[in-house]
Amino acid sequence: EAAVTQSPRNKVAVTGGKVTLSCNQTNNHNNMYWYRQDTGHGLRLIHYSYGAGSTEKGDIPDGYKASRPSQENFSLILELATPSQTSVYFCASGGTGIEQYFGPGTRLTVL
């Protein structure tokens, strides 16, 4: 069974603080994705990666950085968190022409 895990599952951060969300996949997929889910917007792509060392901007990259140090790990970094980044964040692995496997999500609250 394909597996994507995320940590932390819940996070409360202060405005201006740094937040790192981590994702690990054991699917051996080249592609990984970070999305955020907000009511009224569905899922929106923040950053994605084609493999270790690569990161690409998605549709809403402003305020976010990404890092892919290995095939298995993909991190999303908020250098200066803002309340507008309060959301549920999902990591996924897979492809655009094939099934994507989603992690359990991270609920981030920025106060």
Place this chain on the structure above:
Amino acid sequence: GEKVEQHESTLSVREGDSAVINCTYTDTASSYFPWYKQEAGKSLHFVIDIRSNVDRKQSQRLTVLLDKKAKRFSLHITATQPEDSAIYFCAATNSAGNKLTFGIGTRVLVRP
């Protein structure tokens, strides 16, 4: 860029009836259209997809129809069951085939 519009925000059906969710997309070069299901408090998982070389695909009680001319695709759920209650997301690839754009989701409620 690609835009995907999901036309029904909520859908309430009686158990055993059919449910239909409609989506439209803007990029004529889109070639792959998956559907994902999100149960309450859980993550998303894949349910069915269709590629642009066919106009219909069925998997058990799920059928996806694709009308490339109208840039429209739809998910049909027959003989609905309580476990079909969830949010369903449609999605489409962009012309480069490297990103998925999702609709905003349709909440389906199956009433007993």
